[in-house]
Amino acid sequence: MKRYAEITEKNPREILLLRGTGCAWKRCAFCDYHLDYSPDKEENFELNRGEIAKVTGKYGRLEVINSGSFVELDQKTMELLKSVCREKGIREIHFESHWAYRSFIPGLRKEFGASGITVKVKIGVETFDRDYRERTLRKGIGEREPEKIAVDFDEVCLLFGLCGQTRESMERDIETGLRCFERVCINIMTENSTAVRPDEDVIAVFQREIYPRYIGNPRVDILLENTDFGVGE
Numbered sequence: 001m002k003r004y005a006e007i008t009e010k011n012p013r014e015i016l017l018l019r020g021t022g023c024a025w026k027r028c029a030f031c032d033y034h035l036d037y038s039p040d041k042e043e044n045f046e047l048n049r050g051e052i053a054k055v056t057g058k059y060g061r062l063e064v065i066n067s068g069s070f071v072e073l074d075q076k077t078m079e080l081l082k083s084v085c086r087e088k089g090i091r092e093i094h095f096e097s098h099w100a101y102r103s104f105i106p107g108l109r110k111e112f113g114a115s116g117i118t119v120k121v122k123i124g125v126e127t128f129d130r131d132y133r134e135r136t137l138r139k140g141i142g143e144r145e146p147e148k149i150a151v152d153f154d155e156v157c158l159l160f161g162l163c164g165q166t167r168e169s170m171e172r173d174i175e176t177g178l179r180c181f182e183r184v185c186i187n188i189m190t191e192n193s194t195a196v197r198p199d200e201d202v203i204a205v206f207q208r209e210i211y212p213r214y215i216g217n218p219r220v221d222i223l224l225e226n227t228d229f230g231v232g233e
């Protein structure tokens with residue numbers, strides 16, 4: 001599995017796919033990447049240390065993902081990330097988190113902020129259609145409005161290519177994301193081991209009508225394959 005890459009376009013940054021103790025939620029209907037985990041913190045740290053050693057700091061920005069939430073990364077990994085940011089002149093670090101861990105975010109900002117490093121946190125909302133999100137996708141965010149979610153988070157992930165989505169619904173989700181968050185990351189559903197299947201008709205609508213409109217937007221990342229950032233398998 002490739003765990004280090006560089007994203008050279010739009011908000012250029014290095015990206016690390018690290019390993020934690022596993023997503024505590026694990027209930028999102030479409031997700032199987034939470035299988036990338038180990039309960040052994042020492043083993044995780046050894047693996048993470050090898051990947052963190054590849055960071056050069058060339059863009060001054062680093063994104064850290066871990067198939068879950070930042071709180072599932074061990075303390076030694078977090079300390080190492082902090083010292084690498086300091087040593088390599090990285091001024092902005094991005095993490096991901098489930099809604100349930102929002103109360104840990106101010107502490108994370110403070111911890112890195114003490115070294116002059118700005119923290120950005122991304123949440124996977126997938127869609128702002130609350131009913132679809134909670135009943136079908138089982139995201140565990142509840143009935144909350146986008147503005148309420150954006151209080152704690154800076155960036156949002158959306159998931160397209162699902163049965164029932166339309167040009168209008170996808171457009172609405174992107175526009176809501178751009179209104180409430182600094183950045184939007186669009187993932188297109190691909191085959192995995194869950195029962196949720198990509199809807200090829202919806203993906204065709206996305207590629208024909210949505211992709212050309214947003215591909216040039218510097219605040220929108222689009223991943224047609226979930227390995228498009230260069231990490232994962």
Ligand code: SF4
Pocket residue numbers: 023024025026027028031032033034067068098124
């Ligand atoms: S919170 Fe993230 S890692 Fe956990 S099940 Fe949902 S999508 Fe997967």
